[in-house]
Every structure is written in C-alpha cells, then in structure tokens.
Amino acid sequence: MSSTDIMIEAKDLKLAYGSFVVMQNLNFTVHTGEIKVIMGGSGCGKSTLLRHLAGMEAASAGEITIGGEKVGPHEAAMERIRRRFGILFQSGALWSSMTLYENVALPLEQYTDLNANEIADMVEYKLSLVGLKGFGARYPSELSGGMQKRAGLARAMALDPEILFFDEPSAGLDPLSARRLDDLILHLREALGTTIVVVTHELDSIFTIADNALFLDAETRTALAEGPPKKLRNDPASPERVRFFLRRGADADELSNPAHS
Amino acid sequence: MESNRHAAFEIQHEPNERSTIQLRGDWLLRSERPTARQMLQELMASDTHTNWAFDCCDLGAWDSALMMTLARVYQAGRDAGHSIDTSGLPDAVQELLELSQAVPEAAVEEPVKSNAGLNEKVGVWTLDTLAGISRYTHFMGQLILDVGSVLRGRTPFRFREFWILIQQAGVQALPIVALLSFLTGLIIAFIGIIQLQKFAADIYVADLVGLVMTRELAAVMTGVIMAGRTGAAYAAQIGSMRVNEEVDALKTFGIEPVAFLALPRVLALVLMMPLLTILSNVISIAGGMVVSVSISSLTFSTYINETIRAVALTDVFVGVFKSLFFGVIIAFAGCYRGLHCGKDAAAVGRATTSAVVTAITWIVIVDAVFAVIFHILGI
Ligand SMILES: Nc1ncnc2c1ncn2[C@@H]1O[C@H](COP(=O)(O)OP(=O)(O)O)[C@@H](O)[C@H]1O
Numbered sequence A: 001m002s003s004t005d006i007m008i009e010a011k012d013l014k015l016a017y018g019s020f021v022v023m024q025n026l027n028f029t030v031h032t033g034e035i036k037v038i039m040g041g042s043g044c045g046k047s048t049l050l051r052h053l054a055g056m057e058a059a060s061a062g063e064i065t066i067g068g069e070k071v072g073p074h075e076a077a078m079e080r081i082r083r084r085f086g087i088l089f090q091s092g093a094l095w096s097s098m099t100l101y102e103n104v105a106l107p108l109e110q111y112t113d114l115n116a117n118e119i120a121d122m123v124e125y126k127l128s129l130v131g132l133k134g135f136g137a138r139y140p141s142e143l144s145g146g147m148q149k150r151a152g153l154a155r156a157m158a159l160d161p162e163i164l165f166f167d168e169p170s171a172g173l174d175p176l177s178a179r180r181l182d183d184l185i186l187h188l189r190e191a192l193g194t195t196i197v198v199v200t201h202e203l204d205s206i207f208t209i210a211d212n213a214l215f216l217d218a219e220t221r222t223a224l225a226e227g228p229p230k231k232l233r234n235d236p237a238s239p240e241r242v243r244f245f246l247r248r249g250a251d252a253d254e255l256s257n258p259a260h261s
Numbered sequence B: 001m002e003s004n005r006h007a008a009f010e011i012q013h014e015p016n017e018r019s020t021i022q023l024r025g026d027w028l029l030r031s032e033r034p035t036a037r038q039m040l041q042e043l044m045a046s047d048t049h050t051n052w053a054f055d056c057c058d059l060g061a062w063d064s065a066l067m068m069t070l071a072r073v074y075q076a077g078r079d080a081g082h083s084i085d086t087s088g089l090p091d092a093v094q095e096l097l098e099l100s101q102a103v104p105e106a107a108v109e110e111p112v113k114s115n116a117g118l119n120e121k122v123g124v125w126t127l128d129t130l131a132g133i134s135r136y137t138h139f140m141g142q143l144i145l146d147v148g149s150v151l152r153g154r155t156p157f158r159f160r161e162f163w164i165l166i167q168q169a170g171v172q173a174l175p176i177v178a179l180l181s182f183l184t185g186l187i188i189a190f191i192g193i194i195q196l197q198k199f200a201a202d203i204y205v206a207d208l209v210g211l212v213m214t215r216e217l218a219a220v221m222t223g224v225i226m227a228g229r230t231g232a233a234y235a236a237q238i239g240s241m242r243v244n245e246e247v248d249a250l251k252t253f254g255i256e257p258v259a260f261l262a263l264p265r266v267l268a269l270v271l272m273m274p275l276l277t278i279l280s281n282v283i284s285i286a287g288g289m290v291v292s293v294s295i296s297s298l299t300f301s302t303y304i305n306e307t308i309r310a311v312a313l314t315d316v317f318v319g320v321f322k323s324l325f326f327g328v329i330i331a332f333a334g335c336y337r338g339l340h341c342g343k344d345a346a347a348v349g350r351a352t353t354s355a356v357v358t359a360i361t362w363i364v365i366v367d368a369v370f371a372v373i374f375h376i377l378g379i
C-alpha cells in the first residue's frame, strides 16, 4: 500500500505519566478505511494510547501523525486534526447537563454555519443513525447504558469525522447491545468509509470487526503482535500467547457463525 | 456420615532429603486446625530436607482453611528455594494452588510509602505548594484569557445554563442567607445590648450591629455560606464531569473546559454575591432591631434613625466591594478543584472538601488584607 493510504501513524511512541512508563516503542499504522482493534488487558494503557492519539496528552517520545499532520504541539494543526476525528469514550461521556439534542448540536453550532433548522435536521439524522430518533429531548441520565453509548457515538459523528476512536465500546453493555454496537461500527465503515480504531480488552468482537489487530502487552509495556486476527491465530510465527488467546475466541466465533469457518 | 476428625499434620523427614507433609482430618474454617506458621517451623527445622511433598491419604473434608494454609506454606517454601511436589494433593487443591500462585499482573506496584524524614517532608511540601501556586496562577490567567475567547465566539456561552447558574447562586441561596443573617444580627444585638445597658448606652447597639454587619460580617458570612453551598456544588459538578470523561469530550471538540465550565460559574457568583450581601445587611439589621426593641426601651424609629446616622454609604460599599472578591474566590476554588479532580468517585469528595476549605481560608485571609488596606486608606 502506498503511504498516502496511511491515515494514522505512530513512530517509536512512548506514553508515560511522569516517570511512570505506560507503553513504549510503539510503531503502528492505520490505513484509511481500516478497522483497527487494539487489544490489551485492563490497565495496560489502551485509554492512554487513545488520549495520545487524540492529542489530549503529549507523547513522552516519538510522534503520532494523523493525515500527515503531527499530533500535539501546534494548536493550529491540532484544530484541523480535531475536526477529522470523533471519540466515543468508555463511559459515553455525554454532557450530563444537556439533552441528547444539545449534546449533538453543540459541536455543530461550534464548527458549522448551519442555521437552527438545519442543525435540528442534522441532529435528528445523526440520532437516527444510532437508533435514537425521537430521543433528543431526553437527558443522559434518562437513558440506559447502551443508549448512552450510542448517543455518544452520534455526538462523535456530529461533524462527519473521517476517523472514529472507540474506547471499550462494549464495556458495561449486555451482549445484545454490544453486538448491536459492533454491527453499527461495521455499517459505518461500509457506508461512510470511516477509519476506525477500537481499543478493547474483550475478544468477542475482534473477529467480527477487526481488519487488523494490535496486541499490547502489560508486562513488556510494548506491542506484542500486529496483523489480521485470523492470520495471527494461524501463523506459527505469531507469539504463542496471542495464538492461544485468539483460538479461544475463534471457537466462539465459529460456533455462532459456522459458515465462516 | 463420618464425624468431624481433628485437623492435624505430621512431617516426616525422609532420608533422601525429602520431607513429606501428611495431612489428616477435616481442614475446615469452622474447626480448630494447625497454622501455617507451625507447619513451616517444623519444615524449616531441617536444613537438608529441601524437597517437600504431600500425602493426603487421611485428609477428610477441606475448604479454604486448608488452601490458605497451603498457599502460605507453598509461597514460603518457594521463596526459600525449596522444590515442592504437589502431586500428592487432591486435584482440586493442586488447581487452586496453581491459581493462587499465578503471577500477579505486572502493573501491580507497591504504593509508595512515605518514610521520609522531616527535612524531606518540608522540602516536598514546599515544592508542592509552589507548584500549586503556579497552577493556580495559570488557571487564573487562563480564565482571564478565556473572557476573550468567549467574546470572540470561539467558546460557546450557553445563556440558558448561565441563567440556571444565576438562579442556583442567587434566588436559591436567599432563604439560608436570610435566615443566618437574621440570627447573626439578633445575636450581636443581644450581646451588645447587655453590655451597653451597663453604661445606659443602649442606643449604640444600632451602631454596633450596623457597622459590624455592613463592613465585615455580612460579606464574610455570605461568603462562608456560599462556599459551603455553591462552591462545593461547583467542585462536585465539574469533578464528576471529569470522572465521567465529559471534560475530555469537551477538549476533543476543541472547547476549552475552563472557558466553558468555569467562566459562567465565576461570573454567576460574582454577580450574585453583592446582591446577597446587600440582602444580608438589611436582614441582619432587622434582626438586631427586633431584639433591641423587645428587650430594651428603644423603639423602631430610634433604632432606624441611629442606624442611618451611624452607617455611612462607604461602610456598605466596603462590604459589597469585598463580596465581589469573595465571589471570585469561591467560584474559583470550586472550579479549580473540580477541574483538577482525580478520576474516581472518591476524588470528587476530596475535591468538594478542599474547595470549601480553600475558599473559606482565602476569604478570611483576603478579609484581613482588606482590613489593613482600608485602615491605611482611612476608609
Ligand atoms: N492521569 C493519570 N496519571 C497517572 N497514571 C495514570 C493516569 N491515567 C492512567 N494512569 C495509569 O496508566 C495505566 C494505564 O491506564 P489506562 O490507559 O486507563 O488503562 P486501560 O485503558 O488499558 O485500562 C494504569 O496503570 C493507570 O493507573
């Protein structure tokens, strides 16, 4: 693939809080339109990695580029980069003092020249994409966890981002809601060609959604393996732990989806 | 069913450097049993026997009581470099033992225990304090810059929410401010009158209440009430937004949290504090009047006339002027603590507490500073 296809690139990335190193020597790329799943145990630094990708935290070493622009130091560049991605936070992170409508409308008011009617239409459309048409007047506290996540997704998509970051999309959801969110992710990529980065510690969705997986290791504090999950599972060259981990999931995958095996 | 057999163990030091631990009886939590320490003492008694094994032919029922003992013995044996053969144990026990010995997650780190000496503590405290001051200054600067960012339309200003904040810091605080002001006026008048009557100077109770309240107490008391009420609420609101990643969500849209969250709150409180202070003035004077009229020979009109004679407009201004600063301090402490709150629920509690403590401390300090300044200026 040519380098123009690369949407996100991390080079020799080191993530640390003060002297506490979370991850180091991370090198990976995410291509345009790809779904990348970053896997790691809880506490190993997945959210931290996302926060760095989104420019909320500055890398201790190395660099991240999004669409060829360096994430971080230059506020003007950051402004442009921010317009290109949306984040669905682990907890949904809806602004609790605002209704769903206002949550989705705020970025639109902030960044677009749409008038009030157009914004109303746009909000309704985004909410309908995530199956929440007609819920605009509700406050986040009046929704179930799955609905809050989907509403958070509607907000993340408000500005038609080219990239979506997901932090543990299925965490805290019942299996059915988690499945629906996975489907939603696939549909988004299909319909909009969105580049998607999902960090998770749950295996369930990896074979369903991931084109490419990156395994983080809490012990060595760096990446353990990278590649398409099926290839990682079958390739004798991939680390034993990763294969073992993926095989456990593969069974479940084939059980529920025999045609694919 | 077999009756309970006493839990016991016996250790046989065999000739081939092997110690076999024979477990007998029922090892149950509810019954008496030997401790791991006893078992270890006997095991360690021999230096030469470094291979340990188990024999469970006589082991009866068991539960976690056995497991905790074995886990402890196993760990200690391993640490001492012995080789331990667990094959003599029941399968389930082996499995549990293996589970308990699984390597803990790498991220487990010892919490740093401070056994620093006095010097180091003072040093660390000083550095922390300096860093704190610099963060505060930064926050203040940011807040001032953000006024510009809001004016230029770069940060949204939500008037509906601002209106709600005004209500929270204004109308909703009226009853408590009124009640406490009335009682304060009442108390001051009561104590004052008893003293002043000794000199037949009852009339001056109006001066006392009027001046004390307008110059000092109305502003300070309103400040303390608002610190506990509104400052704490700000810290809790913003702190829980931080825990919930709502603040991060703002940042991803390029919205500056200080401008978006703190500025309206500071503004709301700065606008409401002077009004509340003026109200407190009026009501506390009324409280003083009620006491004076009922326990001395003063009448309403003499009390009011004396108050008007004694309290100059400057005195009222002094209090109201200070209340502006108190408003900034309270909102500032609340928002700052909220935005610098940790990421767990307990952190919100800590943020709230320290918002109130910080605000009250600074109110008193600033009040003292103003007292000196006004004295020098002769106001
Ligand atoms: N703001 C912070 N300051 C210091 N350490 C942090 C901070 N946030 C997270 N950590 C630490 O960094 C590590 C990774 O955290 P995180 O990225 O949240 O893990 P994950 O999302 O993979 O569960 C954890 O050990 C956590 O304690």
Ligand SMILES: [Mg+2]
Pocket (backbone or CB within 6 Å): A043, A046, A047, A048, A090, A167, A168
């Ligand atoms: Mg996380």
